Amino acid sequence: MPNLLTHLPNLLGAAEGEGGGLLKLLGIDFNILIIQIVGFLLLLWVMTKFFWKPLGNMLESRRQDINATYDKIEADRRAMEQLRSEYEARLAQIEAEARERIQQAVGEAQQLRDQIVADARRQADEIVARAQEQAQLESEKLLSELQTYVAELTLRTTERLLREEMTDERHRRLVQESIQTAEVR
Amino acid sequence: MDERLNTLWTLTQTGIAAEIAPPVFSVLSGIAALALVVFALAATSNMQKRPGRLQNLAEIIYEFFDNLAVSLVGERGRKYVPLAGTIFLFVLFSNLMGLIPPGVAPTASLNTTIALALIVITYVQYESIRANGVVGYFKHFARWGEVPVFVSPLMFIIEVVSELAKPVSLSVRLYANMFGKEQVTLALITALAVPLFKSAYIPLPIQFPVMMLGLLVAFVQAFVFALLTLIYLALATEHADHHGEHAHAH
Amino acid sequence: MNFEVGTGLYLMGLALAVGLGLPIAVIGAALGQGRAAAGAMEGMARQPEIAGRIQTGMILALAFIESLVLFSFVIFFLLQGRLPTVGQ
Numbered sequence: 096m097p098n099l100l101t102h103l104p105n106l107l108g109a110a111e112g113e114g115g116g117l118l119k120l121l122g123i124d125f126n127i128l129i130i131q132i133v134g135f136l137l138l139l140w141v142m143t144k145f146f147w148k149p150l151g152n153m154l155e156s157r158r159q160d161i162n163a164t165y166d167k168i169e170a171d172r173r174a175m176e177q178l179r180s181e182y183e184a185r186l187a188q189i190e191a192e193a194r195e196r197i198q199q200a201v202g203e204a205q206q207l208r209d210q211i212v213a214d215a216r217r218q219a220d221e222i223v224a225r226a227q228e229q230a231q232l233e234s235e236k237l238l239s240e241l242q243t244y245v246a247e248l249t250l251r252t253t254e255r256l257l258r259e260e261m262t263d264e265r266h267r268r269l270v271q272e273s274i275q276t277a278e279v280r
Numbered sequence: 281m282d283e284r285l286n287t288l289w290t291l292t293q294t295g296i297a298a299e300i301a302p303p304v305f306s307v308l309s310g311i312a313a314l315a316l317v318v319f320a321l322a323a324t325s326n327m328q329k330r331p332g333r334l335q336n337l338a339e340i341i342y343e344f345f346d347n348l349a350v351s352l353v354g355e356r357g358r359k360y361v362p363l364a365g366t367i368f369l370f371v372l373f374s375n376l377m378g379l380i381p382p383g384v385a386p387t388a389s390l391n392t393t394i395a396l397a398l399i400v401i402t403y404v405q406y407e408s409i410r411a412n413g414v415v416g417y418f419k420h421f422a423r424w425g426e427v428p429v430f431v432s433p434l435m436f437i438i439e440v441v442s443e444l445a446k447p448v449s450l451s452v453r454l455y456a457n458m459f460g461k462e463q464v465t466l467a468l469i470t471a472l473a474v475p476l477f478k479s480a481y482i483p484l485p486i487q488f489p490v491m492m493l494g495l496l497v498a499f500v501q502a503f504v505f506a507l508l509t510l511i512y513l514a515l516a517t518e519h520a521d522h523h524g525e526h527a528h529a530h
Numbered sequence: 531m532n533f534e535v536g537t538g539l540y541l542m543g544l545a546l547a548v549g550l551g552l553p554i555a556v557i558g559a560a561l562g563q564g565r566a567a568a569g570a571m572e573g574m575a576r577q578p579e580i581a582g583r584i585q586t587g588m589i590l591a592l593a594f595i596e597s598l599v600l601f602s603f604v605i606f607f608l609l610q611g612r613l614p615t616v617g618q
Contacts, residue, residue: 121390121604130306131395138313139366139399146320147362150342153327160329351583449597456600504593507586 242277249273309386312374319369341365348507353514360513363403367396368506371454375498378462379491387501388458393451400509401447408516420516450508457501461494541614548609555602559595566591 253269323338331339345365349357371387378385386392409417419425421439422432465487472486570588574581 121608123390123394127303127306127391128395128398131309131392132399134306134310134313135370135395135399138316138370139363141317142320142366142369143362145317146324146338147342147365149324149327150338151346151361153324154339154342154346157329449594449601452604453593453597453600456603457596460600460603500589500593504589507590508593511590 242274245277246270246273249276305384305386305389305391308377308384309370309374309392312377312386313370316369316373319373341369345506349510352507352510353517356517357510357514360510363400364506364509367400367509368502371396371505372498372502375458375502376495378458379494379498384462385458385498387454388462390451390455393455394447396454396505397447397451400450400512401443404446404509404512404516407513411517446512450505454501454505457497461490461497465490465494544609544613548606548613551602551609552599552606555599559599562595563592566595 250270250273253273254266257265257269319334320338323334326332327335342361342365345361345368346358349360349364353360374387374392375385378388405417408420412420418436421443422436423439424432427435468486468490566588570584570591573584577584
């Protein structure tokens with residue numbers, strides 16, 4: 096026990112003493128310690144400058160790259176969406192226009208048909224009217240021919256009957272009479 | 281036996297790392313640092329938007345620490361990524377060096393780990409003062425406003441002691457892990473491999489399980505060191521946010 | 531004579547500490563780590579969606595527990611260095 100106590104200062108103290116002190120026992124050497132500290136600080140500096148900083152920058156730039164790419168993709172998508180909706184709107188407009196035009200064409204056709212039908216009817220009416228008129232004329236003409244013919248027939252018949260005693264005066268009178276009769280008929 | 285081994289491994293045999301001259305460890309950690317720088321330059325020399333394999337690995341590491349820092353510290357934790365990441369990579373490379381046969385992990389020396397822990401803890405104090413102000417820094421230690429006033433002095437002492445214990449636990453944890461792994465490997469080699477095979481390199485089957493464990497420990501300890509660095513930074517600067525919100529509220 | 535006894539006791543205590551200190555620490559830490567891991571596993575099984583965060587916390591807890599063993603491991607080596615060899 097006294098032994099340990101007397102050893103204690105030696106144990107904790109530096110170089111002197113029989114055991115060389117705790118620090119010596121543990122192999123601690125202040126010069127080496129300082130060399131190690133300086134060495135590590137140097138290493139830290141070199142590593143920071145040539146390893147951690149470039150790596151950090153690289154990762155940061157890649158992160159930004161990725162962000163930019165995603166942003167771009169998003170923007171592209173949005174632009175495409177807008178374009179598509181525009182196209183759709185335009186398409187719808189075109190379709191509406193086409194429908195309207197067809198409607199219009201159909202309307203025109205209908206009108207045209209109506210007109211044609213009306214023309215045709217009018218023409219038919221005209222033709223019928225003309226035909227009637229012609230028929231009228233024809234019948235009048237026929238009638239007058241008939242009158243003439245009947246008169247002549249009557250005259251000839253009468254002439255044959257009265258061949259012998261037919262004077263000019265009598266002849267004239269007879270003609271007159273038959274004409275009158277035919278007219279009357 | 282010692283003559284036959286004649287490697288750096290023999291030097292750790294006696295148990296205390298002091299047997300290997302500390303300068304050897306600085307040279308070793310220098311090699312680890314150099315390897316790390318070569319890796320870093322190779323990964324970032326020809327960076328492209330479409331990463332190659334090495335760049336991809338580097339980006340995965342970066343993103344991992346970026347996420348970790350943001351989840352632990354918040355958005356302002358981004359600036360701690362280089363420190364935590366460099367610590368992770370350096371410790372990892374150092375740890376892995378111990379798994380390549382003639383090498384010893386530089387982290388199996390307290391000089392290396394204490395250097396790292398001192399840098400971390402000094403930076404934590406600096407960040408704490410910068411975030412809270414000098415008065416706020418001491419108030420933080422006393423848990424001012426969080427505990428009754430008469431408890432504050434006690435809290436101050438406890439917090440200071442725990443703050444002082446941080447670098448010790450940080451450095452000793454890493455050191456003892458790596459040192460222990462080296463010791464166990466060495467014990468297996470000297471006790472079994474050398475008598476049986478007359479060589480320290482041939483009898484891989486004997487050391488292999490320990491080496492696998494060492495691989496796991498190498499990653500876990502490197503991660504724990506970086507994780508604790510971030511957590512200490514988060515704890516030291518967390519109050520700044522509350523004060524900030526408070527100030528904004530008024 | 532008295533000195534001899536004192537030295538003998540000192541060496542005995544030292545040998546016991548070297549031999550038993552680390553195992554005791556390991557027993558305690560193993561129990562603690564087992565509990566921590568069990569709790570973490572249970573938590574992960576209950577809420578797989580935050581398994582990552584639980585795992586980070588578990589690793590941290592294990593590291594803290596482990597560091598206690600490692601402290602005693604360092605002490606073990608310090609004490610071992612003080613143990614005289616047979617020749618001395």
